[in-house]
Amino acid sequence: MLENLTNRLGRREWPIVLALLIPAAALWGFVELVDEVAEGSTQAVDRMLLLALRNPADTTEPLGPAWLEEMMRDFTALGGVGVLTLITLAAAGYLFMLSRPKAGLAVILAVGGGILLSTVVKMVIDRPRPDLVPHGSYVATASFPSGHSMMAAVVYLTLAVMIARVRPRWTTKAYVLLWAVLVTLLVGISRVYLGVHWPTDVLAGWTVGSAWALLCWLATLWLQRKGNLESDVG
Numbered sequence: 001m002l003e004n005l006t007n008r009l010g011r012r013e014w015p016i017v018l019a020l021l022i023p024a025a026a027l028w029g030f031v032e033l034v035d036e037v038a039e040g041s042t043q044a045v046d047r048m049l050l051l052a053l054r055n056p057a058d059t060t061e062p063l064g065p066a067w068l069e070e071m072m073r074d075f076t077a078l079g080g081v082g083v084l085t086l087i088t089l090a091a092a093g094y095l096f097m098l099s100r101p102k103a104g105l106a107v108i109l110a111v112g113g114g115i116l117l118s119t120v121v122k123m124v125i126d127r128p129r130p131d132l133v134p135h136g137s138y139v140a141t142a143s144f145p146s147g148h149s150m151m152a153a154v155v156y157l158t159l160a161v162m163i164a165r166v167r168p169r170w171t172t173k174a175y176v177l178l179w180a181v182l183v184t185l186l187v188g189i190s191r192v193y194l195g196v197h198w199p200t201d202v203l204a205g206w207t208v209g210s211a212w213a214l215l216c217w218l219a220t221l222w223l224q225r226k227g228n229l230e231s232d233v234g
Contacts, residue, residue: 026211030145033204037127037144046198050130053193060134062193069136072190076137079148079187084111084155091159103220107158110216114154117212118147118205129196136194145204146197149188153209154216156180161217184209 036042055061062069077083088111095104119141127144129135141147160180164173188202 026207026214030204030207030211033200033207034125034144037125037200037204042198042200046130046200047132049199050132050192050195054133054195059132062136062195069194072193073137075186076148076190076194078183079152079191081151084151087155087159102223103162106216106220106223107162110158110213111151111155113216114151114209114212117208118145118150121145121208122147127198127201130198133195135196137191137196139196143197144201145208146188146191146201147205148191149184149197149202149205150209150212151205152184152187153206154213156183157210157213158216161213 033042051059053063055063062072088107092104092107095101095107122142122144125144126142129139129143157177157180160176164176184206188206191197191202192199
């Protein structure tokens with residue numbers, strides 16, 4: 001039976017099948033996290049981690065010098081709507097200039113779909129923002145999941161994968177992907193540091209954002225193999 005399945009899928013199909021397991025596992029983890037948050041099981045851990053980043057003598061102040069707080073605001077801006085919109089439009093515009101309109105449209109749809117998904121989940125869960133400490137950044141939406149963390153994962157990981165695919169050396173691929181992951185992590189950490197998100201909000205954003213980015217990447221691979229999307233973006 002296993003041999004027949006192997007023959008049906010073909011050797012070239014296995015990487016895609018295995019890759020599908022990653023977003024599936026991430027989405028399963030996200031669902032479990034939603035359940036834990038809804039039951040209030042994560043509240044104690046959330047409070048402990050959030051307060052660990054505050055001055056023990058005065059929890060209204062973040063841990064560390066003033067320049068660190070300002071740097072965290074810089075990092076959090078990398079996951080903001082304005083910055084991500086500019087990056088997305090710049091990337092899509094570049095692809096259009098390269099006569100890759102379908103690839104450019106795919107980038108816009110991936111990011112737009114991520115924004116829609118984040119908005120819907122926020123409305124459904126409707127978790128209040130942390131009230132233990134003053135917010136170090138303006139917020140107007142629900143807390144779960146972290147939109148900054150999720151959209152940073154969607155945008156930076158999606159673009160990094162697109163760039164990595166057209167680089168021949170694995171060291172270059174790893175370099176691009178590692179920087180995308182680092183920026184995504186910094187955005188999420190900054191949200192907790194500034195007191196505008198619970199740690200589990202950020203974890204949920206990373207999880208579902210990464211899963212969405214990978215699903216979009218797999219969709220582009222499938223469309224390319226069908227001849228419905230340009231196979232070269234470089």
